Amino acid sequence: MLRKRRLLVFLLLISLLAGLSGAGIAQDDITLTMLTHWGTEDQLAAQQTIIDSYMESNPGVNIELVTVDFGELRTKIITGRTAGISADVYHFYHLWLPDFVNAGVLAEPTQDGLSYIDENVAQGTIDAVSTSDGQVWGYPTEVNPYLLVYNKRLLAEAGYDAPPTNWDELKEIAEAITQVDDTGAISQLGLGVMAGWDSGIVHPFSALLFSNGGSYLSEDRTVAEFNSPQGIETLQLYADLVASGGTDPSISGLGDFPSGTVGMVIMAPWWRATLRAAEGIDFETEVGVAEIPVGPSGDAPSSIAYTWLFAVDSNSPNKAAAWDFIHWMNAEHDEGQGSAIGDFLVNALGAIPSFDHDQAAFAESMSDHYVSAFVAASAYAHPEQIVAGGQEIKTLLQVEIEAVMAGMTTPEEALASVAAQADAILEEQRMMAEE
């Protein structure tokens, strides 16, 4: 009995020592958590391949991937920070950058990293991931301009062999495509909108606004300008399209265009993977991409483009390792091969990468009829103006655009109301920055 007890104590001591020595070894390893919103099965697999490759060449660094839906990404970042369990590496929408910077969420990139970005990214894209003082906060990734994506078959069936180039044609073609059966069910819709999703509503509105000669905020980003006469005309277009049956907010452009029942949608390039897999429309022969139709006050097609970036949390205990990982993902290791993220953005998403070496390396992949149109548009699209409180302004505008489509208010009233609230938010943010 005594011998057994001694043996037990001995074994316990051995396991304790082994555990402690194991902990000692584990302490030498670094674990980084990366938070992204790329969560489909294919996207997860592609990201994991990148991570595995980095870990293989960097023993002692473990990368854990966490993904959440885009709708929950900002909430995840905020609550993670509040709970003290924030990720080390974030991939986030650049509109949130000023809010995160003001709250001290982000760590400044290394000097080497800043130089690399400066040498390899177009100035417009660098500006999109910088604050007003010119500080760059991360590695820009996807650049997403908006264009008119249309179903060639539905246009042809409605008697049109070319997409609309101006708003009159847009209204005419949208109305011609729409089909309503005897019971009032919409079996086919001209122009699909994406109600209930702020970007899905505000970005297409902004693309049309810019194509009508308007602007979103003033150049110094201190007041709203979407309530200009050009803005009112743009929102009136939505009201007219609803009145004529050319659009209907109850039909989801995002969900129903791939099923082949929506004629046109104003959308970004990252949709390519979805459209390629769609069963209701043939990507190669039926999906067309055209410039945003020009409004009555505009003189040339224009658009809006938004960006995402990789950045590091200021609370990360492994900031240097986190920046090294980000740099490794975005840098070109072999000339002409592009970066790991560039490959992912182009080939898994259909998005346009920010770095020049990726645009060169994956030029062929971006030369298809779909992405090539967006590449051309990225040269002239207006970068989304980022300001503190920008998310709130965007949501307010989304709700008012939907209110106009629902016939609850007029374009003038809607835009005046949002502009007043937006100006108050911008003023408040300025005052807070001064405090």
Place this chain on the structure above:
Amino acid sequence: MSVPAVKSSWFTPDIPKSPLMRRRMLWAYAFISLPILALLVFLLGPILFSGWVSLHRWDMLSPVSEMPWRGLGNYIFLLTKDRVFAKALGNTFLFAIGGVGANTVLGLGFALLLNSPVRGRRVWRVLYFMPVITAPLALAVMFSFIFDRNFGVVNSVITSLGLPRQPFLSAPSQVLMTLVFIAVYQYVGYYIVIFLAGLQGIPQDYYDAAQVDGAGKRQEFRFITLPLLKPVMLFVVVTNTIGALQVFDLVFATTGGAPANSSMTVVLHMYNTAFKFSRMGRASAMAFILFGIILLITIIQVRLLRDRAYGD
């Protein structure tokens, strides 16, 4: 035999004299103190913290020690300038009135039916209760399809009857009542069970005596069932009102407050304000205003129904 005088009240208990009893009491207090401490830390603490935050501007990202002081600014903004809050408050009241009314009437009606010797009573009870144990988000997604303007089952039925197609969740004028319908579908089973328990607690003797006196079914319901069910009614109305005023998951999953805030509720607006717009101070102020409203309504309901229920 003399009756000992009652010396203690609830706050001055008799202190046991023997050392053994004193030691036992000490242990009792020691055990009680743990849950009380947990209650203070995990319930009262966050409430007080929220109250403190509601007087500040806090983005949840900056350190708490650096929150700018706003005083009653958040409350004043909500009550005078925030049009979404006013809209959300109105919607929440309509949702609560519709939901509580329907749940009470239907809950009592179905409970009366299930209390009678109807065939397959147990099966019906299970069927009515099943939505209660279904995940609200799953129900919300299911009803989004059912009420779809173009392909929904409900519209197929309506149009097959020659009636015009309805937009339901996509129309500002119909969305709230559609949500009330979904909420009632989900929770009426719970209230049926509560009413059923109340009905089965009423002694049969009362009905027998009433029948001897020549009372009909209506008179039995009016003069026996209803008065004796009033304590149950009080529970149903109060708990249902509190739940309805805090509605979140159903709206979040079906409409997200759309179209154009027509289905925005206070708690959903609170969530957006806190996590989408990083205004935790304003969201906390919203929580306190909602708490005040719920408290006031509950006091009114309890006073009205309790007096009637217990005949005070």
